[in-house]
Amino acid sequence: MQFSDSDKKLSNKDIKLIRSLSQKKFRAESGLFVVEGEKLVAEALDSDFEVVSVYRKSEIGDDAMKKISSLSTPSPILAVVRKREYSLEDIISGPVPHSHSTNEIIVALDGVSDPGNLGTIIRLCDWFGVKAVIASHSSVELYNPKTVQATMGSIFRVPVIYCDLSETLGEFGKDGYALYGTLLDGSPIGLENVSAIQSQCGSSIIVMGSESFGISHEIRDLIPASNRLLIPPYNPDSHSESLNVATATAIILSFFRLK
Amino acid sequence: MQFSDSDKKLSNKDIKLIRSLSQKKFRAESGLFVVEGEKLVAEALDSDFEVVSVYRKSEIGDDAMKKISSLSTPSPILAVVRKREYSLEDIISGPVPHSHSTNEIIVALDGVSDPGNLGTIIRLCDWFGVKAVIASHSSVELYNPKTVQATMGSIFRVPVIYCDLSETLGEFGKDGYALYGTLLDGSPIGLENVSAIQSQCGSSIIVMGSESFGISHEIRDLIPASNRLLIPPYNPDSHSESLNVATATAIILSFFRLK
Numbered sequence: 001m002q003f004s005d006s007d008k009k010l011s012n013k014d015i016k017l018i019r020s021l022s023q024k025k026f027r028a029e030s031g032l033f034v035v036e037g038e039k040l041v042a043e044a045l046d047s048d049f050e051v052v053s054v055y056r057k058s059e060i061g062d063d064a065m066k067k068i069s070s071l072s073t074p075s076p077i078l079a080v081v082r083k084r085e086y087s088l089e090d091i092i093s094g095p096v097p098h099s100h101s102t103n104e105i106i107v108a109l110d111g112v113s114d115p116g117n118l119g120t121i122i123r124l125c126d127w128f129g130v131k132a133v134i135a136s137h138s139s140v141e142l143y144n145p146k147t148v149q150a151t152m153g154s155i156f157r158v159p160v161i162y163c164d165l166s167e168t169l170g171e172f173g174k175d176g177y178a179l180y181g182t183l184l185d186g187s188p189i190g191l192e193n194v195s196a197i198q199s200q201c202g203s204s205i206i207v208m209g210s211e212s213f214g215i216s217h218e219i220r221d222l223i224p225a226s227n228r229l230l231i232p233p234y235n236p237d238s239h240s241e242s243l244n245v246a247t248a249t250a251i252i253l254s255f256f257r258l259k
Numbered sequence: 260m261q262f263s264d265s266d267k268k269l270s271n272k273d274i275k276l277i278r279s280l281s282q283k284k285f286r287a288e289s290g291l292f293v294v295e296g297e298k299l300v301a302e303a304l305d306s307d308f309e310v311v312s313v314y315r316k317s318e319i320g321d322d323a324m325k326k327i328s329s330l331s332t333p334s335p336i337l338a339v340v341r342k343r344e345y346s347l348e349d350i351i352s353g354p355v356p357h358s359h360s361t362n363e364i365i366v367a368l369d370g371v372s373d374p375g376n377l378g379t380i381i382r383l384c385d386w387f388g389v390k391a392v393i394a395s396h397s398s399v400e401l402y403n404p405k406t407v408q409a410t411m412g413s414i415f416r417v418p419v420i421y422c423d424l425s426e427t428l429g430e431f432g433k434d435g436y437a438l439y440g441t442l443l444d445g446s447p448i449g450l451e452n453v454s455a456i457q458s459q460c461g462s463s464i465i466v467m468g469s470e471s472f473g474i475s476h477e478i479r480d481l482i483p484a485s486n487r488l489l490i491p492p493y494n495p496d497s498h499s500e501s502l503n504v505a506t507a508t509a510i511i512l513s514f515f516r517l518k
Contacts, residue, residue: 120503120506123502123503124502124506127492127493127502128493129493188518190517190518191450191453191517191518194450194517231513232518233386234386234387234388234516243382243383243386243509244379244382246506247379247383247505247506247509250502250506250509250510251509251510251513254490254510254513254514255513257493258449258450258453259447259449259450259491
């Protein structure tokens with residue numbers, strides 16, 4: 001993919017190329033994705049990601065920005081950024097996000113399908129010092145514009161890899177990671193198991209299931225019975241069906257990080 | 260607002276009326292709102308809300324459903340429902356959601372502006388047995404279609420009232436409610452204050468601020484210094500800006516409900 005030399009000019013070919021990046025197929029072919037908004041573009045420039053080009057409304061004009069933006073209200077700035085591929089080795093040997101970390105956490109996603117949920121989960125992982133996100137191939141694509149925007153910039157700080165989840169969890173298991181997951185037949189989380197989890201000083205992987213089906217049978221079988229967790233509904237009489245997967249991730253991570 | 264006699268016929272006038280309900284102005288004039296999807300319509304019918312009319316795609320046809328739906332993919336069923344107004348007295352004297360409740364909780368929203376966030380918070384309140392939501396007039400309207408859909412049916416179970424928040428919080432204070440709020444200069448929540456909060460066996464109101472400005476100065480002054488809470492970022496080095504207000508509500512409620 002070739003862009004015009006100057007950031008300030010936007011050819012029809014550029015417009016076509018940028019617009020094509022709203023489709024997964026063209027993101028896959030080009031290895032590029034789009035970031036919009038002052039904060040996200042600033043974070044992209046401040047990160048190890050390669051920013052291929054930056055377009056400002058003040059330079060290219062309102063109409064051109066409307067043409068390349070995927071937002072209903074285009075922001076003043078848009079950047080085309082090159083995807084970054086991480087390997088499992090990068091993650092295992094990579095730095096822990098926060099120097100005072102004691103318990104290393106990895107979040108595994110088994111088929112999360114909503115782009116907004118994935119983005120929100122990545123933002124949460126950043127907040128709670130999660131080392132990486134590993135996602136099954138059945139999970140929604142990371143560079144979907146809705147996912148990118150929902151991360152609020154955390155996409156540039158939290159490594160995400162797609163993999164054969166059951167195989168990869170097996171490898172982490174050999175490396176001494178304890179495997180946890182939220183399951184309907186799990187033990188209700190509370191003050192008691194918080195202490196148990198935290199006294200276990202090693203590294204953990206927490207599996208979150210898909211919005212519709214939860215954790216698949218294959219992955220469930222890998223999680224020791226004592227590590228199957230349930231966020232108990234406070235009100236068992238209620239028809240309240242379930243928590244959103246991003247909300248459940250927030251609660252589980254806050255429990256793992258409680259001091 | 261008058262609808263045709265039969266649910267199975269949909270006149271052009273009906274279409275116009277239903278479409279108008281996507282606008283706040285017409286919802287205010289008519290006192291009606293729209294609910295879409297099997298689950299939400301079933302919960303409306305199962306609730307104390309008055310369901311004015313129900314339209315099924317199998318009866319009115321695809322084209323008519325597309326005309327009245329506000330969803331990009333119309334669901335097979337849509338209902339027009341009458342708003343329900345609660346008073347402060349309804350809430351104070353109303354039943355606690357769950358018979359085994361010990362600590363009654365009310366969630367107060369000080370200017371939450373995103374419809375999806377409001378809906379998600381109402382869904383959470385249902386899950387955690389919150390008695391009611393009280394919202395400042397500056398908060399987004401409850402019957403916005405995005406809010407209604409995001410509640411996943413909890414809108415029919417959790418009473419929501421709009422009020423002068425500082426005046427209302429004062430009244431609850433006189434009734435013995437303890438006032439809490441999440442503030443940047445608050446005490447980090449953790450195992451210690453969980454016990455303190457839970458040993459205080461009375462009723463609580465938890466104030467959550469707006470997405471952009473947090474809790475207003477006026478409301479902040481009402482919250483005792485010891486009740487100002489902070490969800491600590493695990494990783495202070497991170498640029499991770501803040502948690503989404505719905506996510507923060509989930510974490511705070513899970514702490515108040517921890518057993």
